[in-house]
Amino acid sequence: MRDVLFLSDLDHCLFQSKRVDPNGKHPMTVKVDGTPHCFASDAQATLFSMVAHRAFSIAVTARTPDQMRRAIGWKPEHKHQLALVNHGATLLYREDAGQDWSEISVWGEPYIDQARNAHQVLMADLNKLNAGLCNFVYLPAGSRLELTANKLAGDVPFYFSLQLKDAGIHGNEDAMARIRDSRAMRTIVESMGQRYVHHLNDTTMGFWPTYVGKKVAVKRLIEALKSGLDDENFEKARAQITDIALTLTAGDSHSDLPFMLEGDFMLTPTHSPIARGAEKTSARELDPFL
Numbered sequence: 445m446r447d448v449l450f451l452s453d454l455d456h457c458l459f460q461s462k463r464v465d466p467n468g469k470h471p472m473t474v475k476v477d478g479t480p481h482c483f484a485s486d487a488q489a490t491l492f493s494m495v496a497h498r499a500f501s502i503a504v505t506a507r508t509p510d511q512m513r514r515a516i517g518w519k520p521e522h523k524h525q526l527a528l529v530n531h532g533a534t535l536l537y538r539e540d541a542g543q544d545w546s547e548i549s550v551w552g553e554p555y556i557d558q559a560r561n562a563h564q565v566l567m568a569d570l571n572k573l574n575a576g577l578c579n580f581v582y583l584p585a586g587s588r589l590e591l592t593a594n595k596l597a598g599d600v601p602f603y604f605s606l607q608l609k610d611a612g613i614h615g616n617e618d619a620m621a622r623i624r625d626s627r628a629m630r631t632i633v634e635s636m637g638q639r640y641v642h643h644l645n646d647t648t649m650g651f652w653p654t655y656v657g658k659k660v661a662v663k664r665l666i667e668a669l670k671s672g673l674d675d676e677n678f679e680k681a682r683a684q685i686t687d688i689a690l691t692l693t694a695g696d697s698h699s700d701l702p703f704m705l706e707g708d709f710m711l712t713p714t715h716s717p718i719a720r721g722a723e724k725t726s727a728r729e730l731d732p733f734l
Contacts, residue, residue, distance in 0.1 A: 446522060446685045449669070450499035451662060451707060453695035454507065454515060456646065456716070458492055459484040463613075464646065472517030484517060491711070496521045499692065500685040502665070503527040504658050504703060506643065506650060508594055509534060513545055524681040530555075531603070531643075531652050532661025532703075533596060537677040548675050552596060558655050559600045562639075566653070567593075569636050570604045573651075579628035584619055587611035603640075603656070608647040620647050643699045659702035666691070666706065 452458060459472035459482040468483025475481045484492070495501065501520035505512065505528065512518075512529045519541040527536040527545065535551035538544060559566075574591050583589070590609050596602040608620050623629060624644055633642065641657065643650040669682050693707035696716035704710045704718075712718040 446498065446500040447687055447689040448495075448499035449666070449685060449688050449691045449707075450495050450501040451504050451665075451691065451693045451703070452501065452711075453697070453700045454503055454505045454518065455482065457694055457696040457700075457713060458488050459517065470517060473511075473515050475514070481514075495692065501525075503529070504532070504662060504693075504695075504700075505529055506531045506645070506652075509536060509545060509547065512536060522684050524677070524684055526665075526678070526681050528658070528661050528665060530594070530596065531650075531656050532658045533602065533656050535665070535678075537681060539680075546677070548673070548678055550673065550675050551678075555602075555656060556596050556600055558653070559596050559602045562653060563601055565639070566601050566604070569639065569651070570601075572635060573604070573606065573632055576628060576632045580623055580626065582622065582626070583608070584611040589623070603650060603652045605648050605650045607649075611647070617644065617646050620644060620649060624649055641699070643697070645697055645699075657702070658700065659706065662693075662703040662706045 456464065460468065461482050462468055465485060468485055470484040470489045471480040472484050473482040496519070500522060503512065503515070503518055507515065507529050509529055512527055523540050525538050525540065529536055533552060533555040535548045536545040537548050538546065570591065570593055577589050577591065580589060587608055587610050590607045591604060592607070593601050593604045608623065611619060621644060624642070639654060640651040641654055643652055668678070669685065669688070672679060672682065690709070691707035692709050692711065693704040694711040695701065695704050696713055696718060698717055698721065701718055
């Protein structure tokens with residue numbers, strides 16, 4: 445029985461690619477072909493090992509179910525594991541780290557219904573963005589933009605993402621931020637109204653429907669851990685943490701911060717956007733006349 449709940453983002457928090465941090469040592473994810481992709485540093489590996497020894501650990505990530513299955517280094521030390529993926533729209537379960545993840549269908553049903561209702565509008569917005577890609581002329585040499593639609597329940601378009609590919613050393617978050625902040629992107633986004641949250645992470649810009657979010661999902665999950673959910677596998681997991689004495693959250697990006705505030709204490713890498721933002725705020729508070 446555990447009394448600490450650990451809710452953690454994954455990418456750029458507990459691991460990252462060698463391009464982002466060449467000093468990564470511990471394999472954490474693999475590509476589709478099985479080759480290692482993301483690695484944890486000694487500090488990241490030590491942190492997760494320390495927390496996992498005590499806590500009931502749940503991943504809170506924008507990763508898809510397939511991408512979560514390739515996160516081979518996420519190995520909580522308890523049985524009956526849960527993971528919130530798809531920005532919280534999908535809840536996964538597995539008995540232990542040696543088993544495959546499966547979806548808890550009752551969790552995703554409300555999101556699937558909303559995705560079906562928004563299907564035609566989402567596809568129109570995706571086509572609008574695709575048609576506007578030719579206007580992004582300031583790309584790193586040799587690079588390209590790739591647009592992908594992701595789905596719920598195998599066939600329901602749910603959100604879409606734009607990724608900068610083949611940019612080499614220039615393929616970083618700064619390059620993608622310039623694309624996001626360009627006049628061409630602003631024109632397209634304004635034409636979509638307020639239907640999406642625009643999430644930038646490394647070289648990927650995600651367009652998430654506003655009815656989805658890690659904060660809402662985490663609040664719902666914490667309540668379900670207390671009161672239950674109509675699913676046999678979830679109840680097996682819930683039995684591992686009947687009394688929550690401490691909720692510890694971890695993340696790196698500004699989109700993580702809302703869900704992180706649902707905990708008692710927060711963890712973030714010192715180089716993360718959250719940490720950089722806190723540093724700037726601290727400087728202003730220490731000397732407001734600067």
